[in-house]
Amino acid sequence: MSNNRFRLWLPLIFSLVMILGMFFGYKMREKMPVGAKFFSTEKKGTVQEVLDLISNRYVDPIKTDTLADAAIQEMLTHLDPHSIFIPAEDLQQVNEDLAGKFEGIGIEFNIFNDTINVLSVLKGGPSEQAGLQVGDKFLKIGDSAVVGKKIDGDMVRQLLRGLRGSKIKVIVLRANEKKEYSITRGIIPLFSLDAAYMIAPSTGYIRLNKFSETTYEEFMEAMQKLKEQDVQKMILDLRGNGGGILQEAVEIADEFLDDNKLIVYTQGDHVNKQEFRAKREGIFEKGKLVVLIDEGSASASEVLTGALQDWDRAEVVGRRSFGKGLVQEQYNLTDGSALRLTIARYYTPLGRSIQKPYDQGLENYNDELLDRYHKGGLMNADSNRNDKGQAYQTPDGKKVYGGGGITPDVFVAIDTAGITDKIARLYTKNTIGNFVYNYYVDNISQFKLFTDPASFEKGFDVDDKVWNALTDFAKKDSIPLNELSPSDKSFLRQRLKSLFARQQWRNEGFYEVNNVKDPIVKKALEELNK
Template sequence: MKIDSKYIPIYISAILAIGIFIGSLLDFTIQNQSSVANNSKVKLNKLIDFIDNEYVDDVDTDSIINRTVDNILAQLDPHSVYVPPSEQAEVAENMKGDFVGIGVRFYIYKDTVAIIQPIENGPSAKAGIKAGDRILYANGTKLFGRKLPSDTLFAKLKGKEGSEVALTVYRNSEKKKIEFKIKRGVIPLKSVDVGLMLNSSMAYIKINRFAETTYEEFKSNLIRLKKNGAKSLVIDLRDNGGGYMEQAIDIADELLAGKKLIVFTKNKRGRVERTYSTRKGDFETGRLFVLINENSASASEILAGAIQDNDRGTIVGRRSFGKGLVQQEMDFDDGSAVRLTVARYYTPTGRSIQKPYFKGEEQYFKESEARFKNGELYNKDSIKVSDGLKFKTPKGKIVYGGGGIVPDVFVPLEFENADEATVYLMESGIVGNFVFEQLDKSRNGFKGLSFGQFLNKMNATDEYFIVFKKFISKHLKGIQLDKSKAVVKRYLNAEFARQLYGEKAYYDIVLKDDVMVKKVLSKK
């Protein structure tokens, strides 16, 4: 069984997600002025033209320019970056909150587009596409038995809203081909994974990024959960690398009473812009907890900082990433863009949580890896804070700047005797692919089971744990799963539940033994 390496993202240090702040376009027009800076710009343009017109061999001057832009931005800070057209389109779509397509989760299994799940109420689900189906042809184009680039594959499935695509599908469970005509529709890209009740009075909302629709998703979940009896709220920002600053601010406004400072920014000219809570929020009272970890960054830190500095709630977890820089975006005609740091943001007490970056980009992003080595992720006393960056909240609580949000309640990296590599493995994409392949062989064995019956079935056997061990041993060396059996089985069960019953079922299983959630539930 061949597994593409892209499905095996196992890291001892967690994958860092960098927050994306997109503002108004910058004016980069070159003015007609006689200055050294202007002369330098003219010099660069003349050099590119000289190479383009006279160099002895053909040269892709576009690639030279792209590398030049990269090198220029690399001299600034780790978050001022050039984004090529292919990446920019993908990021823009991801942050938009929806796209137009047929509405399926899939992956390439043995050179075939295999449907993991049709999206609920999406075009494919309505047309009758089922989990386990293989897409053989799209509008007559063969999609199996060839290594199509991902952008080509997506182009065949996406299109204008209301446009039609003819699919030839092989249904493995029935051993037959089926023809479908599907009208493409708007497919939401959820930034709120789930909203559920942890017990009769405590709600939980998991936010994976801050996209265009995050506030709307959060608000609708919050209203629904309050109707279900929520008096306390847990907001999970773990592994949330950020996104649109405005979305985090809007959520903070729902949680803070009126006229509370949420965040302020300061640019190179010293201009300060302050943002306060304004409207009546839907959860201004009631116990509030915010979960963070070393991968919570950017907009996540704005929200956590606003809650902490206003003494509104309790921050639980481990020190956040430490990104306190604001970017604006300038788009180019070719679809590429530059994101330039234009300001720093500060939490309500006046602290910048930006961690140092003077040692260079490589060391900057490896800083989280260093937290494993220095013991910070296991012991609160190992967190390095500077007394010179000490601040006080209105109620007198001491908070620190200079490198992320330090939680009020520290929860060490604890995996019930499982090592880090195993847990990151179980949270990686390879588990979803393994589960799909197992369901592909025995989907009928789960047909008609209630969720409770499913749990009894999974807990009564080690069958999938044993098969998974063999599966992993073929492709990864040095991963010992026996001592982590409980953790492995829990994540396997959760992924089976997700593919059979949906996202909420996954979290119902995983959160039951989540160490941070347990810490919150234990607080009286």
Template sequence: MRVKYSIFLLIVPAIFHWTGLSAQNESVFNTQLNKFGQTIFYINQYYLDSVNNEKLIESAIISALSQLDPHSSYVSSSDVKSMNEPLEGNFEGVGIEFSIIRDTLTVVNTISGGPCERVGVRAGDKIVAVDGENIASKGVNNEKVFKYLRGPKGTKVLLNIVRSEVNEELVFEVLRDKIPILSLDAAYEVEPEIIYIKLNRFSANSKDEILNAMAGLKINKPKGVILDLRGNSGGYLGTALEIANMFLEKGQTIVYTEGRKMPRMDEYSNGEGFYKSGPLTILIDEGSASSSEIVAGAIQDWDRGYIVGRRSFGKGLVQQMLPLTDGSQLRLTIARYHTPSGRVIQSPYEPGDLKNYYKSFSERYSNGEYFSRDSIHFPDSLKFKTLIKGRTVYGGGGIMPDFFIPADTTKYSNYYGSLLRRGILLDYMNDMSDSKRVSWQKKYSSFDKFTKDFIIDNEMIDGLVKLADTRGVPFKKDEFEISKGAITIFMKALAARRIFGQSAYFMVINRSDDPVFDKALKIIKGEVVPEASLAL
């Protein structure tokens, strides 16, 4: 569905025949709108000090939207582009992944086919100047890096680079271009012909990313697919339809939407997907929302595969982007999503009560929902049946998995949390990878050799502890021992990513310390026999 809206707002005179209101209601509407216009007029004419009309109007818009549902919002003109970039799937820049290591901008990877790769910039290079301006200083941060390196397609930028094996600075002339923002974190072969796919958002390019990855794996007929949507908060509805279509038969409903001004619209699979039969699992958690829930709900309702993990977020409202005259936007809720069986995905809310809406999500943790499925209760009024096998599923607040896997906090400690929150673990491994990347690549010629031989030794642990101490996180032996396993796995995964790429990070994490992944793989391999009714 593609709907374009043009809205022209005239406060005086206020004649809105397009509202679809009755004559009486239209009169009341116009009276109230004129009252607002008069208020702004009086403020500008008579208020004792000068006013910022832009700020005044924006505050009024934000306040009005706050009286509606939790997801209607206002986006200022300055924020529109940055908010759309991750979903549109590209921005314009030089094409690098970077980290700031010891106050120096360091290239972690170059984007394949991007401007920097084309001129010979390499992973490990340190960018010390941009267009002659020194940027190797304590003041460098992500915001400044974006300012220096992003820019319109076709513009040139000069990069001064320090390379470890070269004695003098190298200068590269880079022509900015469109750079893809990847939504596919990983795609790899877990076991022969069993594929793992990790998607972080539903962007405009997600379908092509997945199909290109599948082509690269050269597996024509997978024996199983694990689709990981944990932490995926959603994205484009159209992309959710494309992803669900990969797994469903022709004519099967994927989702339908309905609202006060939006008649029911059903979306169906076209039957052209690459994996319409065979073992399938979808991984979800409390961070899976919106488009993730559309895909999971469709797969569950058609008994196409099994959902593994924890209950999803419960965002089932459709937002339409409505442009305003200054380039800002309203993201206005216009309809609700329904799964094929008729379930409403959206968690309950009271209009205007944003505080208690989000409080209910934090209460899931305090009420024990993350740790026991017995703490989750749905009334019988929200009971539905799947469309093939007639299994019981529930609506009214997210997707409940078929296989519930509790959160494991036994390896968490405050010390480990501090290492993560303050970026100490990441900074330490970035620094180490920067200095050892070449030797690691020579030593570990394959991922299998890396998995077998790479060890986080005491010297590496001591270095991490010392860095943490200098950053204000003193060593706590008892807490470290609790989290040592998780810390070393994370360190190894970060090293793998630097040597072998993003998928390698998940190859380490999934097979080392992930009960959700383990359960999904056992289901795929037929080692777990699903019961007749699993969702609750």
């Protein structure tokens, strides 16, 4: 009987012994010196061990967070060029750019001679509702006096931005008169669509600068307006568009492709193959379409272009695209930072991977575009071609190639006018930006006579008065303009006109005026009219 009772109590006794053993073991562990361990509940990696030792034993005080960030950055250099670590202080701006919005007051500003000047005011935004105008100069933001002090753009943004619904009081100088405003912050859009208008009879034009969470919505609103104007042919401008959210590019491709056509598929060692297909009736499945690309078109831009080229849906005009065929996923980390890690490659409908090689190191990868320039890749079609990779054939029998970007169907060389040293200095010193703003503010009544970019393009000339004013302004920055070549003068006059239009109508005005002389746009119109 006693043996049976002992067997019944035996499991409970073992449990109590184990619990007591673990308790005393942890107590003993807490009293042991740093380097001594009898056991550990988890195994730390070498990097973490080194950081712990530095934190606990190093001779001088040191911020281990900085060391950890540097260690992560170094690790990522051994992967691909697009796996990146985003420090906590930079993450908000990165996320805002992808979200396509932020919380603030809705102005563009620049700092001239230690004074914050209002360059433009968002139509319908908080600042316009409060009464701010182009040309206002900030004297005080909240409790901070800002005039005549060394201040940079990041500091200004920190002062002006804040939670939606919060208020900020500002004092500005307007025509030598102080004015005080109370501005209620709101949601400010970061538009990914620069321009959308009828560029020629029955021909629409849309330019996208990125693919954010709002891009497809912006695109559809623009297309609806163009459809109301009976658009029959389209130019989609993706030059300089570095990509963004893949799904947004897929949604736009779906508006051009019919049936159940494959748009793109992704695949990686730890990610199963995923196909993205057209799934609905698109807004522009019929009608001629031209896509504009250049060496700055990357990632999601190449997904969209590749799908339309593979299905013979669009003619691609411009120069070879960047060549980024890797898909990143963002993982938020516990300290507020994030890791954007490459998890897959994407492939066009024909199976093309257009990622350019990166096995020669990050420096060579980053210098590849410069190599294109030096080797004539931006100047002539033969040097711009990418026909060394695997060849594929479209349904209409056209040959296309994988690796190293997307080669356009029609090549247009880069315009070398306007890239001389003197004109470059106008930009690096921001001389041209300062001049355009100051001349516009001083002559705002003249500019306000024009009601839209089209009337401005036809009715405004950069005459001798404007040119002489620029020449005098540039002299202050030691940039003589009296020896420019005729082609450089012509380029600069056209650029000034476009920048004045931007000053009044933001990016929409700039592109509507600049496109009139843009060689790639002119070639696209020729192709559409064939």
